[in-house]
Amino acid sequence: MGVTCVSQMPVAEGKSVQQTVELLTRKLEMLGAEKQGTFCVDCETYHTAASTLGSQGQAGKLMYVMHNSEYPLSCFALFENGPCLVADTNFDVLMVKLKGFFQSAKASKIETRGTRYQYCDFLVKVGTVTMGPSARGISVEVEYGPCVVASDCWSLLLEFLQSFLGSHTPGAPAVFGNRHDAVYSPADTMVQYMELFNKIRKQQQLFQPPSCWAWPVLRNSDYPGRRRLELPCFRGDGRMGVSLLSVGGKAVCVSSS
């Protein structure tokens, strides 16, 4: 367990999430990284039930319960800007017992799954972040094993990140800034994942369909005498796509790829 940096890779222009992940993994393989199995990090959200709110007199807080396949017998429970508890997996059973007081937020489970690559002392994990059936983004985690003090190896990590992320290299994570010389722990990695998942959840709200469902686009060069309507639609993997409806003469419905 060494210093870890978790960041988001934006989806490449005109490509899908899957294709961007493949691009990244190909870059890593060209660098010389070895594939070493798979990983999964998941997160469930709980909020204080209404019945306890009144007596406590405080705004409902969100509690995140996370698991990381790198630490299979542990469970991480954290509050945003609050403490992160590392417990064993019986904590999940306790949450079941506490369901009268803490309710799982609907459709809140978010997870990232992907491949692990080992490159010398670096462990790189590239994963697809999914919420339910749809892919929402790409997570990249890089761990530098030999060092446990963030301030000592951040510049090395940054250089390595630049070698395969290029312009998408992130800045120093907020957790590094808090304690300069403190020993890095897995809880800090989970805090980074929580921040990443929250950012991706908020981004999802940008993919709302416009209030006007269709707008006409006239492309006379392709189909003279016909109008094409481009309608926004959602794919199974959460991408926005365009479906073409050819109007004029005989109406034909065509979906673009």
Add this chain to the structure above:
Amino acid sequence: MRSCLPYGGNDFFVLSAPLRRRVAVSRFARQKIFVRSGKRREKCCTAQGFSSLGLGVVIVARKLGGARVNTVPHFAGRRWNALGGSVLDHSLESLIHRLRGLCDNMEPETFVDHEMVFLLKGQQASPFVLRARRSLDRAGAPWHLRYLGQPEMGDKNRHALVRNCVDIATSENLTDFLMEMGFRMDHEFVARGHLFRKGIMKIVVYKIFRILVPGNTDNTEALSLSYLVELSVVAPAGQDMVSDDMRNFAEQLKPLVHLEKIDPKRLM
């Protein structure tokens, strides 16, 4: 979610993997995990490790050719069976001597623990109680969080007090986390005493000390002139012969101490 009670020598637990299929698992390590969908059984993954901390089995399994699947048994509860009694201070030595003879051969183990009891009040009549315990004499030991359910009143023939039990090992910031969750500390105390083991039975002889200044565990005062004796077993649900073994062991401690089923309602 159907559960399978343990039978024969192997315990089979039915648990659900994220694939939403029923998975039958053999308790003992390195067994193949079979996915049972309807009547067909297909080999799906291989158990890579297991933990028997508290809740039966947690398996980390690797799906053949796929991602790791973390599976947690949903239903397999454990029960805390207990018998209790007490001895006056001057009888402690003879009790310790008898226990050393009856129990497993091991170095005499003493402990000093600080326990805090937290309550979460909701609209339900009874608050949710959690006990956080930490060791004062063993540096680096994890904190221990325990949930004990209501005593099961079903079987009058059962010789021991039985309560549902969930044990969790946690990191050191447990109290801060519980406060953040909304729990408030109800009371705390220090327990100092001796620990013995016989098979799966744990015998603890301890004295409770009241903490005079909240948070200061050095300044304590004994609550009474006696030691509490507690014989307990944490066993999976469905194993009823445990209380018989406990009663037989308790017989051997008479007349030094009378261990009996304690009805917590009588004490309230």
